Amino acid sequence: MTYEELLTQQALADDRFVVMTAENRALVRNIYAHLGNRFIDTGITEQTMIGAAAGLALRGRIPVVHALASFLTMRAFEFVRTDAGIPNLPIKLSSFIPGFLSDGNGPTHQAIEDISLMRGIPNMTVFAPADEDDLLKMLPQIWNYPSPSYVRINTRKTEYEHAPFEFGRAEVIAEGSDVTILTYGLLFEQVLEAVKILEAEGLSVGFVNMRSLKPVDEQAILNAAKSNLLVSVEDHFLTGGLYSIIAEVLLKHQASAKVLPLALNEKWFKPSLLPKVLEHEGFTGKQIAERILGYNTKAVQATIAAQEFSE
Amino acid sequence: MSIQTTAIDKQQLQATALKVREHIIRMATDGGCFVGASLSAADLILYLYSEWLNVNKSNLADPNRDYLFLSKGHDVPALYGTFVELGLMDPERLKNHLSIDDHIYWHPNTKIPGIEFHSGSLGHLPSVAIGVALDIKIRGGKNRVVCILGDGELNEGTCWEAMLVANAYQLDNMIFVVDRNQFQANMPTEDLIPLEPLHDKFAAFGAAVKRIDGHDFDALHEAFSAYPFHPGKVNVVIADTVRGRGLPSIERRADRWFCNFTATEIDSLLKELHGEHQTQLTSETLVVR
Numbered sequence: 001m002t003y004e005e006l007l008t009q010q011a012l013a014d015d016r017f018v019v020m021t022a023e024n025r026a027l028v029r030n031i032y033a034h035l036g037n038r039f040i041d042t043g044i045t046e047q048t049m050i051g052a053a054a055g056l057a058l059r060g061r062i063p064v065v066h067a068l069a070s071f072l073t074m075r076a077f078e079f080v081r082t083d084a085g086i087p088n089l090p091i092k093l094s095s096f097i098p099g100f101l102s103d104g105n106g107p108t109h110q111a112i113e114d115i116s117l118m119r120g121i122p123n124m125t126v127f128a129p130a131d132e133d134d135l136l137k138m139l140p141q142i143w144n145y146p147s148p149s150y151v152r153i154n155t156r157k158t159e160y161e162h163a164p165f166e167f168g169r170a171e172v173i174a175e176g177s178d179v180t181i182l183t184y185g186l187l188f189e190q191v192l193e194a195v196k197i198l199e200a201e202g203l204s205v206g207f208v209n210m211r212s213l214k215p216v217d218e219q220a221i222l223n224a225a226k227s228n229l230l231v232s233v234e235d236h237f238l239t240g241g242l243y244s245i246i247a248e249v250l251l252k253h254q255a256s257a258k259v260l261p262l263a264l265n266e267k268w269f270k271p272s273l274l275p276k277v278l279e280h281e282g283f284t285g286k287q288i289a290e291r292i293l294g295y296n297t298k299a300v301q302a303t304i305a306a307q308e309f310s311e
Numbered sequence: 312m313s314i315q316t317t318a319i320d321k322q323q324l325q326a327t328a329l330k331v332r333e334h335i336i337r338m339a340t341d342g343g344c345f346v347g348a349s350l351s352a353a354d355l356i357l358y359l360y361s362e363w364l365n366v367n368k369s370n371l372a373d374p375n376r377d378y379l380f381l382s383k384g385h386d387v388p389a390l391y392g393t394f395v396e397l398g399l400m401d402p403e404r405l406k407n408h409l410s411i412d413d414h415i416y417w418h419p420n421t422k423i424p425g426i427e428f429h430s431g432s433l434g435h436l437p438s439v440a441i442g443v444a445l446d447i448k449i450r451g452g453k454n455r456v457v458c459i460l461g462d463g464e465l466n467e468g469t470c471w472e473a474m475l476v477a478n479a480y481q482l483d484n485m486i487f488v489v490d491r492n493q494f495q496a497n498m499p500t501e502d503l504i505p506l507e508p509l510h511d512k513f514a515a516f517g518a519a520v521k522r523i524d525g526h527d528f529d530a531l532h533e534a535f536s537a538y539p540f541h542p543g544k545v546n547v548v549i550a551d552t553v554r555g556r557g558l559p560s561i562e563r564r565a566d567r568w569f570c571n572f573t574a575t576e577i578d579s580l581l582k583e584l585h586g587e588h589q590t591q592l593t594s595e596t597l598v599v600r
Contacts (some may be wrong), residue, residue, distance in 0.1 A: 037449050043479065048438040048472045054456060055442020058428065059374065082432050087421065
């Protein structure tokens with residue numbers, strides 16, 4: 001099953017669904033053949049696409065809209081906030097190449113403030129699946145939830161088989177007393193590597209795949225805060241993303257924790273192909289483990305698959 | 312499909328338009344409202360609801376109704392006044408203008424039955440309207456979608472983006488109406504961001520365009536009776552209007568866009584509306600933005 005197959009299946013089963021794109025067809029190349037006029041390409045007009053999605057939603061449709069993450073969240077921000085957020089319309093934002101996934105495109109295409117922007121909109125829900133398996137497990141509930149949703153689309157394949165998705169709940173992969181790593185999106189696959197290395201160094205390691213950034217699983221964060229060190233790992237600016245969410249949750253519950261944030265602090269990342277980007281920015285599994293440990297190990301970093309899309 | 316031109320009662324419309332303008336003027340105190348832009352759009356809004364749109368108190372949730380989107384937004388007092396005169400809104404409710412206990416404020420919102428979508432941020436509703444028009448096309452419906460734009464609003468790029476998309480999808484069930492009152496917030500349009508030749512601009516985007524006197528009910532009726540103007544083409548009506556129409560003391564005055572009149576001025580302006588005299592305005596001129 002692919003993203004496009006799942007979306008086709010959903011739209012064929014429920015004719016409220018319409019599929020829209022601002023001429024970003026990488027994920028939906030073949031869907032027109034199945035949906036006909038329920039596939040709407042507005043051209044390179046992210047703002048108009050969102051406004052039109054609102055009009056379609058007023059008529060009872062559930063538009064699943066596609067655009068590059070940076071243009072969907074930033075060029076069209078006010079349309080998302082005003083035309084989807086204020087009226088609480090079920091517009092489903094499929095955000096293409098968010099975070100490090102924009103690899104060689106450069107800073108214009110780097111959506112690394114998207115979580116921050118989208119979760120700031122009342123009524124909006126925000127999700128970041130770890131890989132294709134996670135994505136496909138999460139989407140049916142997200143698409144059928146009666147509010148606007150933002151999804152960091154991630155179709156990368158990993159070996160990991162995820163637990164069924166519970167709306168608003170994190171996936172707790174392991175609990176540990178020395179360190180607990182919280183992450184979301186494509187860095188999941190690197191944290192999987194990091195956990196192995198940390199365990200080989202003798203640590204008791206917890207690992208949480210956040211999945212849903214809004215609503216957020218507060219209990220998962222509070223539980224993680226019981227370990228000696230809590231680490232947030234994200235391809236997002238330090239401000240407004242998971243690190244901020246953790247701080248908000250801890251403050252709200254008057255809890256405290258020692259937190260090490262691994263994020264992009266006041267900087268865009270160096271554009272290159274994804275494996276090189278991760279290495280340059282210190283986000284390979286081995287580097288994540290060593291940044292937590294504070295020393296180098298003899299661990300060997302597994303090969304990181306290149307991006308399948310190059311749009 | 313062309314609709315048979317039926318006669319309109321022009322005198323009745325003119326009399327009702329005066330009442331709509333009275334409502335607008337009464338809202339322009341205790342906080343005020345965008346009175347100039349409301350007075351320019353009053354006739355065309357009244358015409359559309361009274362004579363053309365399939366919208367009435369009993370069909371507001373009917374998917375086969377026509378839709379009107381007020382994109383410029385700050386002309387909403389003209390819509391409130393029209394709703395009251397056509398029985399869509401309780402006249403008592405207008406007294407709640409700007410009340411914290413009601414939802415009647417400077418821009419439209421869907422808490423008022425009959426208002427299809429909120430606006431206030433310019434350049435949004437052309438795209439929302441084409442989403443509705445697209446859905447009607449997909450379902451094979453015959454209902455029509457009107458979107459009223461301000462001329463100043465046409466500075467926003469998304470108006471033109473929407474025209475491109477509407478043309479691409481041949482939305483001949485979509486009618487954009489420009490309230491061409493020649494002013495944007497603080498300036499005559501032609502002195503700041505010139506729009507002319509406006510007819511040619513829309514035509515170049517593929518629209519079928521009519522330009523008429525937006526205060527002449529016969530001209531409005533003739534234009535809208537010709538819907539659809541051209542199969543497969545988006546309809547555009549450029550309605551030439553006067554900002555502040557009906558009150559010579561504020562007509563075409565850049566500094567009388569948003570007005571917060573004194574009670575004495577309101578009394579005087581209501582008389583001025585009926586041609587009694589011109590008002591000596593003493594309230595502060597307000598330039599918002």
